[in-house]
Amino acid sequence: MKHRIVVAITGASGAIYARQLLRKLAAVPDQVEKVAVVMSQNARTVWQTELDDTSYENLPFPVFGQQDFMAPFASGSGQYNTMIICPCSMGTLGRIAGGVSNDLVTRAADVVLKERRKLICVLREAPYNLIHIRNMAAVVEAGGIICPATPSFYSKPKDIEEVAGTVVDRVLDLAGIEQPTYRWGGGV
Numbered sequence: 001m002k003h004r005i006v007v008a009i010t011g012a013s014g015a016i017y018a019r020q021l022l023r024k025l026a027a028v029p030d031q032v033e034k035v036a037v038v039m040s041q042n043a044r045t046v047w048q049t050e051l052d053d054t055s056y057e058n059l060p061f062p063v064f065g066q067q068d069f070m071a072p073f074a075s076g077s078g079q080y081n082t083m084i085i086c087p088c089s090m091g092t093l094g095r096i097a098g099g100v101s102n103d104l105v106t107r108a109a110d111v112v113l114k115e116r117r118k119l120i121c122v123l124r125e126a127p128y129n130l131i132h133i134r135n136m137a138a139v140v141e142a143g144g145i146i147c148p149a150t151p152s153f154y155s156k157p158k159d160i161e162e163v164a165g166t167v168v169d170r171v172l173d174l175a176g177i178e179q180p181t182y183r184w185g186g187g188v
Helices: 013-024 041-051 091-095 103-116 129-139 160-175
Strands: 004-010 030-038 082-088 117-123
Touching: 004 013, 004 041, 004 103, 013 030, 013 041, 030 103, 041 091, 082 103, 082 160, 091 103, 091 117, 091 129, 091 160, 103 117, 117 129, 117 160
Parallel strands: 004 030, 004 082, 082 117
Antiparallel strands: none
């Protein structure tokens, strides 16, 4: 079965992860039926600041506005089986944990959880306070996956792209996407 994936990009630092994630999803059309993107205004600002470009304006996937509740993934009948929020701000996490569906990102997350599908929140902010930890627990208890954007180094990454790739590859593994990636004890 091919994947139908929603990628939400929020305003936390870590635009490099979102850019790599979208590139890698575009590279596996044999595994992905559909990818839809929703991006907050803060995410656009962070992307421009961190990556010095506006390549988000030319994505190979349809992009939906924050308030577009007619997007196909705003309803369980849209049958998107995975949602990846990358990066996921703590504000977004808190609204999801509290059941607040005030924009398309939080509505789609609510739909994914209620339909018992896969929600992956790639948190980038640190350190965590007790509210963050309780929100993470609430999302996990509801069926979501918390995947902090914590790079690994046993593959000996050579540059920042490879460091970010260690996180993105882990996210893709969690989403069920098969791809060549470093495996502990087995190499690529």
